[in-house]
Structures are given as structure tokens and as C-alpha cells.
Amino acid sequence: MKNWISPFELKRRGILGMNRRNVSYISRYNNRRQFPLVDNKLKTKLVAEEAGLAVPKLIDIVATQHEVESVEQNLKDLDSFVAKPAQGSGGKGILVVVGQEDGLYRKASGDLITLAAVKRHLTNTLSGLHSLGGRNDVAFLETLVRVDPVFSSFSHEGVPDIRLIVFQGIPVMGMLRLATRASDGKANLHQGAIGVGLDIATGRGIQAVLHNKLVTHHPDTGADLSTLTVPNWPSLLRLAAECYEVTELGYLGCDIVIDRDRGPLILELNARPGLSIQLANNSGLLPRLQRVEATKTKKMRIADRLQFAMENFKHDDTWETLPAF
Amino acid sequence: MNKIGPFLALVVALVVIGLGAAQFRHTTYNIPWLPGSETEIWQVEARIEFDARGSAAQVYLTLPPDQQGFAMVSEATASSGWGFAIEGDQIQRRAHWTQRAPQGRQVLFYKLDLAVSDADTWELPPPAPTGTIIWDEPYQTAVSHVLDNILPITADPHTMALQLIQTLNRQPPDQNVSLLTSAYTGADLMQRVLQTAGLSARAVQVLELEDGRRRQALADYLQVWDGQQWRLYDPAVGEVTKSTELLLWQTGTPGVLEVLGGTNSRVSFSMISQSRSSLLLAQEQADDFALSLYNLPIAEQSMFKLIMLLPVGAFVVVLLRVLVGIRTSGTFMPVLIALAFLQTELIPGLTSFIIVVGIGLSIRSYLSTLNLLLVARIATLVVLVIGIISLFSIVSYRLGLIQGLTITFFPMIILAWTIERMSITWEEEGPKEVLLQGGGSLFVAVLAFLLMDMAVIEHLAFNFPELHLALLGLILLAGRYTGYRLLELKRFSAFNS
Numbered sequence: 001m002k003n004w005i006s007p008f009e010l011k012r013r014g015i016l017g018m019n020r021r022n023v024s025y026i027s028r029y030n031n032r033r034q035f036p037l038v039d040n041k042l043k044t045k046l047v048a049e050e051a052g053l054a055v056p057k058l059i060d061i062v063a064t065q066h067e068v069e070s071v072e073q074n075l076k077d078l079d080s081f082v083a084k085p086a087q088g089s090g091g092k093g094i095l096v097v098v099g100q101e102d103g104l105y106r107k108a109s110g111d112l113i114t115l116a117a118v119k120r121h122l123t124n125t126l127s128g129l130h131s132l133g134g135r136n137d138v139a140f141l142e143t144l145v146r147v148d149p150v151f152s153s154f155s156h157e158g159v160p161d162i163r164l165i166v167f168q169g170i171p172v173m174g175m176l177r178l179a180t181r182a183s184d185g186k187a188n189l190h191q192g193a194i195g196v197g198l199d200i201a202t203g204r205g206i207q208a209v210l211h212n213k214l215v216t217h218h219p220d221t222g223a224d225l226s227t228l229t230v231p232n233w234p235s236l237l238r239l240a241a242e243c244y245e246v247t248e249l250g251y252l253g254c255d256i257v258i259d260r261d262r263g264p265l266i267l268e269l270n271a272r273p274g275l276s277i278q279l280a281n282n283s284g285l286l287p288r289l290q291r292v293e294a295t296k297t298k299k300m301r302i303a304d305r306l307q308f309a310m311e312n313f314k315h316d317d318t319w320e321t322l323p324a325f
Numbered sequence: 326m327n328k329i330g331p332f333l334a335l336v337v338a339l340v341v342i343g344l345g346a347a348q349f350r351h352t353t354y355n356i357p358w359l360p361g362s363e364t365e366i367w368q369v370e371a372r373i374e375f376d377a378r379g380s381a382a383q384v385y386l387t388l389p390p391d392q393q394g395f396a397m398v399s400e401a402t403a404s405s406g407w408g409f410a411i412e413g414d415q416i417q418r419r420a421h422w423t424q425r426a427p428q429g430r431q432v433l434f435y436k437l438d439l440a441v442s443d444a445d446t447w448e449l450p451p452p453a454p455t456g457t458i459i460w461d462e463p464y465q466t467a468v469s470h471v472l473d474n475i476l477p478i479t480a481d482p483h484t485m486a487l488q489l490i491q492t493l494n495r496q497p498p499d500q501n502v503s504l505l506t507s508a509y510t511g512a513d514l515m516q517r518v519l520q521t522a523g524l525s526a527r528a529v530q531v532l533e534l535e536d537g538r539r540r541q542a543l544a545d546y547l548q549v550w551d552g553q554q555w556r557l558y559d560p561a562v563g564e565v566t567k568s569t570e571l572l573l574w575q576t577g578t579p580g581v582l583e584v585l586g587g588t589n590s591r592v593s594f595s596m597i598s599q600s601r602s603s604l605l606l607a608q609e610q611a612d613d614f615a616l617s618l619y620n621l622p623i624a625e626q627s628m629f630k631l632i633m634l635l636p637v638g639a640f641v642v643v644l645l646r647v648l649v650g651i652r653t654s655g656t657f658m659p660v661l662i663a664l665a666f667l668q669t670e671l672i673p674g675l676t677s678f679i680i681v682v683g684i685g686l687s688i689r690s691y692l693s694t695l696n697l698l699l700v701a702r703i704a705t706l707v708v709l710v711i712g713i714i715s716l717f718s719i720v721s722y723r724l725g726l727i728q729g730l731t732i733t734f735f736p737m738i739i740l741a742w743t744i745e746r747m748s749i750t751w752e753e754e755g756p757k758e759v760l761l762q763g764g765g766s767l768f769v770a771v772l773a774f775l776l777m778d779m780a781v782i783e784h785l786a787f788n789f790p791e792l793h794l795a796l797l798g799l800i801l802l803a804g805r806y807t808g809y810r811l812l813e814l815k816r817f818s819a820f821n822s
Contacts, residue, residue: 005818007809013820019647020807092753127698129749136699191754212819279819 014284016275025289029250030271037247038269042086042140051246053239054265059141068122072115080144085125085137091186093130095121098144108157146260150231156180156220159257161187162230165273165285166252168297169244170305171237172288172313174198175280176205176230181220194218195280196228201314203233209280236264237309241302243269288313332805336798343795356788359781365441366398366599367534369572370623372434373582375590377427382586384422386435387575395572398438407433417577431587434622458521464508467501472522482524483556486549489515490563511560512545525550530575536598537627543574543581595624600784618790631664633786636793638663638773643803645769650810653766654746661739663773668734671774677732681713685744693752706741
């Protein structure tokens with residue numbers, strides 16, 4: 001049967017399932033106490049900034065309705081900004097403004113919205129519309145990340161982001177997520193974004209999947225995905241590995257973007273990173289996680305950890321040319 | 326916590342203790358494994374409440390007479406600080422509570438166990454002679470007219486009673502009937518009319534037995550002596566033949582409850598049907614085993630009948646989420662919906678659930694344009710849900726669909742939250758995800774319902790509560806399951822090569 005796979009085959013390929021991820025990795029390696037730090041993007045940002053990690057610059061925090069009313073004071077001089085809920089999930093409630101024209105704000109999609117609409121968005125954010133469980137939330141404004149020219153032809157809209165699974169401080173698997181028109185600027189694979197598996201050693205693309213099927217070209221821009229290499233890879237890898245020290249989370253998902261001017265920036269962290277990264281890489285997480293578990297990684301310095309990752313998780317072939325599915 | 330040994334030992338211990346205790350109770354107390362092989366027992370509990378005035382108080386409660394269809398197993402009273410005695414003869418017994426100076430709100434219980442039996446045929450007492458019934462004008466004339474219409478077309482007391490019931494219930498009522506019903510009520514009126522015609526008739530009070538009902542009142546029925554026996558009539562319908570669901574409680578004229586030295590008195594009845602073997606009944610009468618749900622007041626027992634089913638529903642949710650990977654909107658929402666289905670039955674429940682949530686979602690989509698704060702939005706939805714449910718009940722009652730009325734069993738706050746959550750999912754992840762999660766929830770709810778609705782499960786859950794320990798063991802085990810979920814075999818099917 002083409003649409004189903006036997007559990008033994010999955011096991012043989014070392015695919016990590018949801019239950020195993022929850023029991024053997026998240027609940028074993030991630031201290032519950034640290035969850036609020038990553039579930040709250042504002043906290044993550046502040047802590048990361050304090051530790052000297054690169055993040056998009058914080059412009060303003062909007063915590064009360066009163067601050068919403070006077071927000072235009074802070075928006076006045078800004079050309080572009082991004083408004084986010086501190087506890088949003090799955091990319092919900094993110095408002096990207098790329099420019100101002102005659103008192104109107106231009107969204108990333110090209111639509112113009114009024115100041116009132118921006119305020120309404122912030123009010124909704126405060127009331128918890130975009131947040132997990134509908135709890136009251138805080139909104140914050142940060143600088144807009146400018147797409148690195150390397151990626152400009154690869155993304156339909158928005159900035160491509162790189163998801164790295166960092167286990168015990170060692171990056172074990174990575175993927176680049178490209179928004180498509182169908183995914184409406186969102187970077188989740190199940191919403192129709194493209195996932196490009198990345199070679200941990202070099203940052204080169206391995207293969208690309210869209211809706212679980214191999215693709216070679218971006219459906220909207222037509223760019224050839226096989227030529228894709230993430231620039232600044234070593235510093236990006238280091239940035240991800242450093243998140244381990246900051247969060248103390250053993251099993252961590254790091255979402256990193258590359259800014260045209262500032263290089264890799266941490267966008268957000270995730271204590272329960274998803275499993276689709278395995279599809280993008282056409283390989284399972286389990287063997288890699290077990291390799292790390294079998295090694296004494298506790299006392300490794302960061303340079304050693306990166307070395308370990310590059311040696312152990314490098315991809316042999318370059319672009320996967322075979323129709324693997 | 327990573328050691329698998331102690332964990333497995335705990336699971337095994339739970340399962341063994343659960344099964345062992347159940348087996349022990351089965352052999353020792355003869356609680357049968359399966360429902361059906363038992364005597365049906367009605368436990369009826371009368372709850373008397375009143376405000377004492379601080380002076381000497383006496384409470385009289387009329388007790389049901391011996392009657393066909395039921396055999397009394399035991400009776401008891403729970404009323405600390407009160408003197409208690411049972412007075413009267415076999416025809417009309419009365420419970421009598423006394424206390425010197427009670428203060429404040431008083432609650433007295435009288436508990437009666439009746440076995441359903443068709444063996445005993447009680448010799449019912451012949452009717453007492455009735456005095457002449459005196460009617461004031463213009464009722465006298467009205468009664469004569471009514472009787473003049475009935476008498477020529479009836480042959481005996483039975484047909485006469487039937488005709489009278491028909492006449493009094495006819496729509497639209499005739500002028501004489503309207504006059505009479507404006508001054509007298511149902512059973513009482515019929516009793517007087519029939520007595521006027523020289524028959525022996527009496528208004529009686531009857532308890533309608535229905536499993537798990539709480540806070541019920543007695544219903545007024547009519548009894549007519551046909552020469553050999555008393556026959557029972559429902560004043561709104563006609564003769565009642567199947568009497569195993571009706572318990573004759575009071576046949577005399579004084580009220581069921583009489584309170585001297587108190588105010589605001591009322592009596593209400595709770596009842597529950599239990600399946601117990603007759604041997605167990607003997608056991609229980611010999612020595613009360615303290616750790617049993619049977620010892621709770623009946624109102625609480627019927628609560629526990631439902632509560633004890635919850636773990637079964639929770640287990641279904643665990644299995645379907647952990648082993649299959651079905652997404653639901655709200656983790657245990659499906660169990661609560663399944664619980665509601667138990668009251669409404671499946672098809673009416675499903676239909677009304679979908680209708681309410683559907684209407685709710687369409688109204689909610691308008692609400693989202695109003696830009697309300699979360700709490701206000703949920704509160705608005707609660708009000709709307711109640712509105713929809715009321716409207717639904719009224720419309721379905723008008724259409725003659727009695728089942729539509731059971732919609733009130735749905736937990737309204739849960740419905741409101743479900744609508745809210747689905748609406749947010751709709752806005753953020755599209756209608757497909759709503760269908761997926763909604764469908765998933767309903768699938769889990771239906772499966773949980775089918776399981777909880779099985780007579781065997783209900784029987785085991787209530788009569789062998791210790792089996793829940795075994796269930797707990799299984800739930801713990803599922804909590805440590807690290808294998809793949811069924812739906813992951815589809816999700817990762819791309820790895821097939």
C-alpha cells in the first residue's frame with residue numbers, strides 16, 4: 001500500500017514518532033520549569049539578548065489597552081515593523097508591516113490597512129485571540145527582517161526560516177522552510193510551505209518536499225531549489241547551539257532567520273519541535289539522537305559540539321537526484 | 326522515572342489488585358459479573374425538608390401500602406437526633422419522627438428497598454363506604470349534566486371511569502367540564518364525580534419509578550373499585566395496566582407529609598434501580614460492608630452511576646489519541662459529549678449537537694467582527710447557546726419531537742467553548758481543520774458513548790468500582806507507549822521506497 005507504511009519500516013528508518021518524542025525526549029530532557037521561557041517569545045527575546053545572542057531588535061512592548069491607544073507615537077518614525085503576540089502559536093497573529101504610505105500601513109501581502117486596523121490587531125492580541133488557550137497576552141513590536149539576497153528568489157513572501165533541532169546542545173537536523181502562495185506566507189509544512197532538508201555540515205540543500213512530495217523548483221518563483229545553500233552556515237549553527245546554554249532545554253527547536261545586514265538571528269525557540277523535519281531530510285531523527293545519547297556530551301565546549309555535529313551528521317551525496325519516493 | 330521495572334510492577338499490581346478485588350467481591354458477595362441475572366431492586370428515598378421553629382416537632386410521612394408487583398426488602402431512616410417509629414396498620418403505615426426542640430433547616434431521610442416481584446398477589450382491602458358528596462351550585466348542575474351524558478353509554482365502573490377521563494380530557498372542553506375543572510383538579514374531581522354516581526373511587530398518589538430520577542414529586546392518579554379489585558387510572562390518559570413502574574404511595578385522604586412545629590416543609594423522592602442477586606440482598610441485610618457505593622444516599626448513587634462511566638470515556642480518549650492519533654477539539658470534551666449522549670440517545674444527540682454548534686459557529690463568525698474581549702465573547706456564546714437550546718426545545722416540542730427536549734442535557738459551557746475553539750481554528754487553519762477536529766471529536770464521543778452505553782460496561786463500572794484500578798493500570802501503560810500512532814503510518818508514508 002502506497003498510502004501507508006508499516007511500523008517496522010518506520011522503525012528501521014529510525015523515524016521518531018509523536019509518542020516517543022513526548023515520552024523519551026521532551027519529558028526526559030526538557031525541564032517543565034523552562035517551558036514558559038520558550039513559550040513566551042518576548043521572554044525568549046529578552047533572555048537571548050541578555051546572553052548576547054542575535055535577535056531581531058525589540059522596538060516596543062504593548063502590554064495594556066492604554067498602550068495600544070498611544071502606539072502611533074512609536075510607529076511614527078518607523079518604516080517597517082513586525083507586531084507579534086508574546087505567546088502566539090503556529091505563526092498566529094503576526095502582523096508584518098513593510099512600509100507606510102499617507103498614514104496607511106502596507107502589509108507584506110501588499111494590502112493597505114489603517115491605523116485603526118493595526119490597533120484592533122493589537123487589542124485582539126492582548127485579549128488572547130492569537131494565543132494558546134486564549135489567555136490574555138502581551139504584544140511586542142520588533143524590526144522587520146530583510147531577506148538575504150541569496151534567498152530572494154526562493155521565497156514567495158516573507159523570510160525563509162531555518163529550523164534546527166538542537167539536542168543536548170548539538171544541532172542534529174535542519175531544514176529550511178520556504179513560504180508559498182498556498183501557505184499564505186506561513187512557514188508550516190502542513191500549511192503548504194516547502195521544506196528543504198539541510199546538510200548539517202555545510203548548510204547545503206539535500207532535497208525539497210511540498211505536501212510530502214519531492215519538488216525541484218519553487219512553485220511560485222520557479223527558482224531551482226537544488227542550487228540552494230544557506231549562507232553563514234557555521235555562525236548560524238553556533239547561534240543554534242548557544243541556545244542550549246540559554247534555555248537549558250535538552251531537546252530544542254531553534255527557528256533562525258538570516259537578515260540581509262545582520263546575519264543569522266534567532267526568531268523563536270520551541271520546546272516541542274515538530275516531526276516533519278524528518279520528511280524534508282528523508283531520514284529519521286532517532287539514529288542521530290541516539291548517537292548523541294551514546295556520547296558524553298555534558299562537558300563538551302561549544303566548538304567541540306559543532307565539530308561533533310558536522311562530523312556525525314554530514315550528508316554524503318549532494319542533491320538527492322533520485323526520485324526517492 | 327526512567328526505570329521501566331518499578332513502573333511495570335505498579336501497572337501489574339494495579340491490574341491484579343483490581344481484578345482480584347472484583348473476583349473476591351464476586352465470590353464473597355455474589356455480585357454477578359453480567360447484568361440480567363439478577364433481581365431488580367428499586368431503592369426509593371424520600372427526603373423531607375423543613376425549617377424547625379425551635380419548639381417540639383413531629384413529622385408524619387405516609388408510607389406506601391403493600392401492593393402487587395413489589396415486595397419490600399428493607400426500610401431505613403437517616404435522621405440523627407430524631408426519635409423514629411413506624412405506626413399504623415398494613416393498609417396505611419406512617420413514619421413518625423419526633424424531637425423536642427430542633428432548630429433551623431432539618432433534613433430527614435426515609436429509604437425503602439423494593440424487589441420487583443410478580444409472585445405476590447395481595448388481598449386488597451374492599452372500599453370504605455363513602456358518604457354523600459355535596460356539590461355547591463352551579464357545580465351540582467354541571468356534574469349532573471356530565472353524568473347524564475356518560476351513564477347511558479357505559480356498562481360498569483371501569484367503562485364509566487374511562488368515559489369520564491375521556492370527557493374531562495376532551496379538547497376543546499365542554500362548558501360543564503370547564504366549569505368543573507376551574508374549581509377542582511384532575512384526580513380529585515374524578516373521584517368526586519364517580520362517588521356522586523355511587524361508585525367507590527379514590528384519588529391516590531403514586532410514585533412514577535424511573536431509574537436515576539432525583540427530586541421527584543408524587544403524581545395524582547385515580548383508583549376505582551370494579552367489584553373485585555381496585556383499578557388504577559392516569560387522569561390524563563386512561564387505565565394503567567403495567568403497574569411495575571408505578572408505586573402506589575398514598576391512598577387515604579390526609580397529605581403525604583404532615584409537619585407539626587415546622588414551616589416550609591416539602592418531601593421529594595429519589596430512586597434508583599439496582600441489579601442485585603437475592604443472595605446479595607441477604608448478605609447486605611446481614612452485615613453492611615462499609616466500602617460500597619450501595620451505602621450512599623440514592624441521589625448520590627445515581628450520580629455515581631454516571632461518574633463511574635467517566636473513566637471508561639477517558640480511557641477511550643487516551644487510546645484514540647495515543648494509539649491512533651486522532652485530533653479532537655478539547656482533550657476531554659468528547660467524553661462530556663458522550664455523557665450527554667447517554668441521556669439523549671445517539672441520533673437525536675448527534676443531530677442536535679451538530680445543529681447547535683453549526684448555528685453557534687455562524688453567529689460566532691459575526692461576533693468576530695465585533696472585536697470583543699475573550700471573556701465577553703465566551704459569555705455571549707453561553708447566552709447564545711442557551712438561546713439556541715431553548716428555541717430548539719420549543720420548536721421540536723411544537724413539532725411533536727419529544728426527543729428534541731433532551732438537548733438540555735448538553736453541558737452548555739462546554740458547547741460555548743467548543744464553538745469558540747472551532748471558530749478560532751476556522752479563522753486560523755481553515756474549515757478543513759475544523760471538520761477534521763470536529764469530526765475527530767464526534768468520532769471519539771460516539772465511540773465512548775457506544776462503550777459507555779453497553780449494559781455490561783455500565784454494570785461492571787458501578788457494581789465493581791475496583792475494576793477502575795485495572796483500567797488505571799492500562800491508562801498508565803498507554804501513557805508510556807512510545808510506539809508509532811496509527812495515523813503516523815499514513816503521515817510518514819512518504820518514507821515508503
